[in-house]
Amino acid sequence: MTSGKCYRNAMDTVTTPSIQTSFTRKELFFCFLYMGLVSFGGVLPWARRELVDQRKWLTSEEFTEMLSLGQILPGPNVVNLSIMFGARHYGATGSILAFSGLMLAPLVILLALANLYGSFSHYEAVQHAVRATASVSAGLMLAAGLNMLAKMRKAWGDRLVTLTAFTGSGLLALPLLLVLAVMIPVSILFSWRSHR
Numbered sequence: 001m002t003s004g005k006c007y008r009n010a011m012d013t014v015t016t017p018s019i020q021t022s023f024t025r026k027e028l029f030f031c032f033l034y035m036g037l038v039s040f041g042g043v044l045p046w047a048r049r050e051l052v053d054q055r056k057w058l059t060s061e062e063f064t065e066m067l068s069l070g071q072i073l074p075g076p077n078v079v080n081l082s083i084m085f086g087a088r089h090y091g092a093t094g095s096i097l098a099f100s101g102l103m104l105a106p107l108v109i110l111l112a113l114a115n116l117y118g119s120f121s122h123y124e125a126v127q128h129a130v131r132a133t134a135s136v137s138a139g140l141m142l143a144a145g146l147n148m149l150a151k152m153r154k155a156w157g158d159r160l161v162t163l164t165a166f167t168g169s170g171l172l173a174l175p176l177l178l179v180l181a182v183m184i185p186v187s188i189l190f191s192w193r194s195h196r
Contacts, residue, residue, distance in 0.1 A: 023057065025090055025097055031055060032082055032101030042137050043078040043102070045144035064148055072180055157190030
């Protein structure tokens with residue numbers, strides 16, 4: 001059995017079936033290309049909107065599970081999610097298509113904007129625009145987080161883990177690795193007990 005098949009089988013055992021699983025490699029690439037093209041300030045809200053709400057390729061629970069796994073792996077969480085999602089459906093080819101689709105547009109746009117910003121960064125209007133974009137990005141991330149939180153299972157263990165992780169990482173500014181080292185085993189224990 002190839003490693004791609006092993007990975008897809010492992011992912012299938014930890015998640016419930018997707019709402020819609022039939023789509024082409026071309027659709028996969030262009031979906032992630034679109035996400036990369038429109039997601040100024042953060043891909044997360046657009047990724048959830050496209051994969052869960054619009055295309056229904058993932059359930060809300062699946063998206064949260066994959067994003068959580070992507071969060072603890074090295075690299076940007078949505079990039080990790082794109083690689084896992086592509087591998088789940090089309091193996092290594094799917095990973096490459098999803099990753100390259102997600103990164104192509106931002107790379108081209110970033111190189112163009114970097115050249116423009118170097119020429120016009122001293123203008124006050126440009127500095128105001130950059131600060132305003134940061135505010136919009138923060139709002140999009142907050143909206144995506146609240147949306148995911150609202151659709152989580154209503155189990156008390158899930159809420160306790162979420163609140164404790166937020167308090168440790170967000171409010172107390174504890175090292176992320178420490179928070180993960182403590183909360184991952186606790187979360188696994190709660191999940192195991194709730195599925196018994």
